[in-house]
Amino acid sequence: xxxxxxxxxxxxxxxxxxxxxxxxxxxxxxxxxxxxxxxxxxxxxxxxxxxxxxxxxxxxxxxxxxxxxxxxxxxxxxxxxxxxxxxxxxxxxxxxxxxxxxxxxxxxxxxxxxxxxxxxxxxxxxxxxxxxxxxxxxxxxxxxxxxxxxxxxxxxxxxxxxxxxxxxxxxxxxxxxxxxxxxxxxxxxxxxxxxxxxxxxxxxxxxxxxxxxxxxxxxxxxxxxxxxxxx
Amino acid sequence: xxxxxxxxxxxxxxxxxxxxxxxxxxxxxxxxxxxxxxxxxxxxxxxxxxxxxxxxxxxxxxxxxxxxxxxxxxxxxxxxxxxxxxxxxxxxxxxxxxxxxxxxxxxxxxxxxxxxxxxxxxxxxxxxxxxxxxxxxxxxxxxxxxxxxxxxxxxxxxxxxxxxxxxxxxxxxxxxxxxxxxxxxxxxxxxxxxxxxxxxxxxxxxxxxxxxxxxxxxx
Numbered sequence: 001x002x003x004x005x006x007x008x009x010x011x012x013x014x015x016x017x018x019x020x021x022x023x024x025x026x027x028x029x030x031x032x033x034x035x036x037x038x039x040x041x042x043x044x045x046x047x048x049x050x051x052x053x054x055x056x057x058x059x060x061x062x063x064x065x066x067x068x069x070x071x072x073x074x075x076x077x078x079x080x081x082x083x084x085x086x087x088x089x090x091x092x093x094x095x096x097x098x099x100x101x102x103x104x105x106x107x108x109x110x111x112x113x114x115x116x117x118x119x120x121x122x123x124x125x126x127x128x129x130x131x132x133x134x135x136x137x138x139x140x141x142x143x144x145x146x147x148x149x150x151x152x153x154x155x156x157x158x159x160x161x162x163x164x165x166x167x168x169x170x171x172x173x174x175x176x177x178x179x180x181x182x183x184x185x186x187x188x189x190x191x192x193x194x195x196x197x198x199x200x201x202x203x204x205x206x207x208x209x210x211x212x213x214x215x216x217x218x219x220x221x222x223x224x225x226x227x228x229x230x231x
Numbered sequence: 232x233x234x235x236x237x238x239x240x241x242x243x244x245x246x247x248x249x250x251x252x253x254x255x256x257x258x259x260x261x262x263x264x265x266x267x268x269x270x271x272x273x274x275x276x277x278x279x280x281x282x283x284x285x286x287x288x289x290x291x292x293x294x295x296x297x298x299x300x301x302x303x304x305x306x307x308x309x310x311x312x313x314x315x316x317x318x319x320x321x322x323x324x325x326x327x328x329x330x331x332x333x334x335x336x337x338x339x340x341x342x343x344x345x346x347x348x349x350x351x352x353x354x355x356x357x358x359x360x361x362x363x364x365x366x367x368x369x370x371x372x373x374x375x376x377x378x379x380x381x382x383x384x385x386x387x388x389x390x391x392x393x394x395x396x397x398x399x400x401x402x403x404x405x406x407x408x409x410x411x412x413x414x415x416x417x418x419x420x421x422x423x424x425x426x427x428x429x430x431x432x433x434x435x436x437x438x439x440x441x442x443x444x445x446x447x448x449x450x
Contacts (some may be wrong), residue, residue, distance in 0.1 A: 069431040071389040074424050082420040124237035197306040205303050209294040
């Protein structure tokens with residue numbers, strides 16, 4: 001038991017916390033940038049799926065299907081290693097991408113497909129009766145959209161958007177595989193130098209689990225508050 | 232095209248080998264995950280202490296990214312428990328635990344979705360609780376679980392791509408090896424990416440087809 005305690009000695013991870021936290025900041029940064037791309041692109045895709053002309057519906061549905069079926073790691077490697085090679089060959093000039101922009105764009109593309117699905121379902125589920133009732137009460141179209149539809153859609157979508165965001169954050173754990181200095185990069189460098197994999201990798205795992213649990217609690221709290229205010 | 236014949240075609244046997252490793256890993260991860268998921272669900276309904284154990288395991292593996300879980304199982308477990316010994320075993324364990332944790336939530340939700348009225352009706356008809364669980368609740372839970380099960384298979388396939396990082400020689404590992412051997416990353420990586428997309432698209436399209444058919448039959 002003593003051996004186990006000294007093996008697992010998490011104070012070791014605590015001692016090097018600034019490195020792990022610096023790594024976590026990189027994860028959060030990539031998460032925020034790719035989430036922004038994913039949400040915006042997801043909105044565009046969802047409105048194209050619902051309101052666009054026939055060809056744009058087929059195109060966006062195909063794009064979303066493709067992005068949901070390609071493993072993130074395969075896409076990131078392909079965009080980081082194979083795509084610059086292709087462009088170099090096509091243009092004749094040497095082209096290479098930075099690891100960070102590649103990761104942000106790749107994750108943004110993949111998760112735009114998941115957000116698009118979420119938004120599409122959310123907009124479809126709003127009943128037309130609500131719009132009619134609001135109009136009958138003399139509300140302006142802009143008021144109807146802003147005060148009746150959007151709050152409901154957002155509230156209804158909050159749990160699903162939280163789930164997609166959690167998957168996105170979890171996926172940022174593979175950033176180290178193309179050399180980005182995230183939590184796992186710091187952890188593997190440290191455990192290589194200090195030969196103490198147990199506390200360091202356990203500390204890294206706890207950082208992910210902790211961040212996800214805290215973020216979900218905060219989002220759940222906010223949605224509960226909003227629900228209270230609306231009803 | 233020239234490069235394709237130079238780098239991809241001679242490596243086809245290697246890709247095939249990698250493909251077999253990937254398929255094997257996914258099969259073990261999936262079916263092992265079904266068993267672990269069923270056990271975790273059972274523990275969750277058994278008694279308060281086992282419920283806490285099951286919730287802790289499920290929440291930990293659900294909140295841990297698959298790559299983090301993989302590295303954790305591969306580098307931390309051998310020091311703590313003296314097992315798993317090889318990268319392949321570690322990959323299997325990580326996939327099984329990940330899948331089991333997700334599926335246990337699916338099964339639990341499936342059991343809770345069967346209304347209490349059905350169990351009450353069964354007991355009113357003189358059917359014992361065990362018989363009611365096995366012959367009334369379980370078949371419905373299994374049928375309702377088929378679509379999420381197939382979706383989980385998609386997740387397993389996507390998750391399996393990171394195992395090459397700890398040295399398991401799966402399909403992506405071979406693609407990288409071939410790319411490094413010929414200094415031609417474009418063709419082998421594209422080829423293998425297309426294989427992954429084809430397999431996963433096939434699985435997810437069939438999942439939707441099966442879901443539609445089940446809905447049509449049972450509603």
